Amino acid sequence: MKSLAELQALRDEMKSKIGVRKDSEHRMRIVVGMATCGIAAGARPVLAACIKEVETRNLTDVVVSQTGCIGICQFEPVIEIYDADGNKTTYVHVTPEKVPKIFAQHVVNGSPVVEYTIGANAN
Amino acid sequence: MMQELSMNILDVAENSVRAGANLIEITVDEQPNADLLTITIVDNGCGMTAEQIRNVTDPFFTTRSTRKVGLGVPFFKMAAELTGGSFTIDSAPGRGTVVQAVFVRSSIDRMPLGSINETIETLIHANPTLDFVYTRRICENQLTLDTREFRRILAEVELNDPQVSKFIREFLAENTAELLDGSN
Numbered sequence: 001m002k003s004l005a006e007l008q009a010l011r012d013e014m015k016s017k018i019g020v021r022k023d024s025e026h027r028m029r030i031v032v033g034m035a036t037c038g039i040a041a042g043a044r045p046v047l048a049a050c051i052k053e054v055e056t057r058n059l060t061d062v063v064v065s066q067t068g069c070i071g072i073c074q075f076e077p078v079i080e081i082y083d084a085d086g087n088k089t090t091y092v093h094v095t096p097e098k099v100p101k102i103f104a105q106h107v108v109n110g111s112p113v114v115e116y117t118i119g120a121n122a123n
Numbered sequence: 124m125m126q127e128l129s130m131n132i133l134d135v136a137e138n139s140v141r142a143g144a145n146l147i148e149i150t151v152d153e154q155p156n157a158d159l160l161t162i163t164i165v166d167n168g169c170g171m172t173a174e175q176i177r178n179v180t181d182p183f184f185t186t187r188s189t190r191k192v193g194l195g196v197p198f199f200k201m202a203a204e205l206t207g208g209s210f211t212i213d214s215a216p217g218r219g220t221v222v223q224a225v226f227v228r229s230s231i232d233r234m235p236l237g238s239i240n241e242t243i244e245t246l247i248h249a250n251p252t253l254d255f256v257y258t259r260r261i262c263e264n265q266l267t268l269d270t271r272e273f274r275r276i277l278a279e280v281e282l283n284d285p286q287v288s289k290f291i292r293e294f295l296a297e298n299t300a301e302l303l304d305g306s307n
Contacts, residue, residue: 002294007276010290014280034249036195039134040125044238047245055285063283066249068141 027061028107029082035069041076042095049099050079053107062107075118081106090118125198127237128162128226134195135164135222136246140253142168142220147246148256151239153228155262159208160226160233167219176212199224206230240295243268247291251283257295264305266298 032038032047050064070078075092079102082088089112091102098116106112114120125131132149139147144166152161171179182197200210203224214220226233243257247270257268268291270282280287 002290002297004272004276007273007290007294010286011277011280014284014286015278032249034133034137034245036134036137036198039130039137039195044130044133044241044245047249048241051245051248051285051288055289058285060285064248066137066245068137 026063027084028063030062030064030107031067031080031082032064033068033070033076033078033080034066035073037069037073038076038078041073043077045096046077046079046094046099049096050103053099053103057103057108059107072118075121078118081112083110091116092118092121125202126234128160128202128234129237129239129242131195131199131202131224131234132162132164132239133242133246135199136166136242138195139164139166139168139220140246140250142166142170144168144219144253146254146256148258149243150258150260151236152258152260153262155228158228160228160236162224162226164222165219170216170218170220171212171214172216176214179212180210196222202226202234205232240292240299243295244288244292248283248288251281259299259302261302261305264302266302268295268298 030050032043032050034043034047047064047066053059054062054064070080072078072092077094079091079094080088081091089106091098091113094102094116102113102116125134136147136149146167148163148165150161150163152163154161179196180200182194203210203226206227207230208225208227210224212220212222239259243255247255254270254274255268256270259266273282273291277287
């Protein structure tokens with residue numbers, strides 16, 4: 001059973017490493033639509049998959065967060081990726097299976113996965 | 124339509140987030156002897172007027188001007204009532220909101236609880252400035268995750284730090300397994 005003592009140990013270990021992350025230093029922001037439309041379409045496993053990608057790749061300069069209804073319910077689950085300059089890429093009909101490719105190609109290497117974007121799926 | 128109760132819980136908790144709550148308490152209480160499963164979501168958000176409460180359970184009166192609610196609450200209410208259970212909202216402006224859904228646990232119409240841990244993990248990770256108290260109770264046994272306790276220990280380390288997220292996931296998985304073991 002995991003205890004809070006283990007959390008204390010984790011915290012001490014993290015503290016000994018320099019550079020605790022600051023929210024203002026994010027290189028990329030990944031936003032998942034989590035309104036009723038998104039949740040019903042399967043946004044929760046998509047958000048969970050994004051969190052796991054950040055964890056396994058230890059992306060300390062990327063933040064995963066959520067928003068309400070983005071307004072394109074028919075395309076849910078939707079994720080929006082904002083780069084440091086505020087440029088936005090919108091991915092539609094996202095599944096947990098698509099998330100690793102989006103991370104490998106876009107989040108890590110900066111090249112959007114065009115076939116998953118709204119532009120490629122609008123019709 | 125949601126496929127699992129934990130999706131409804133996530134959806135109702137999102138309403139709490141949008142109501143400006145900074146503390147959201149989620150309790151899943153299973154009492155096999157009484158054949159009941161009770162889900163309670165308590166927040167300290169802006170609350171609702173009597174008129175909003177009346178409208179929130181009716182999908183045809185919910186409009187975009189009351190943006191913090193949608194189809195989610197009617198779904199949740201229907202899911203509870205289909206089992207022979209009940210659904211209540213207790214709220215007032217400035218006093219927060221209590222949503223409670225009671226299910227007849229063995230009803231064939233009761234949706235599975237589903238991945239409640241994923242609901243809790245994603246809520247915490249995506250809302251690192253809010254506090255959550257999650258309690259899962261089976262008979263007399265329970266597990267609790269209180270992010271206020273986590274925050275005290277973590278100090279300047281944030282709740283959505285990748286390593287902390289991993290810890291939270293393992294904490295929920297291991298302690299849930301132990302709780303389910305103990306109840307058999």
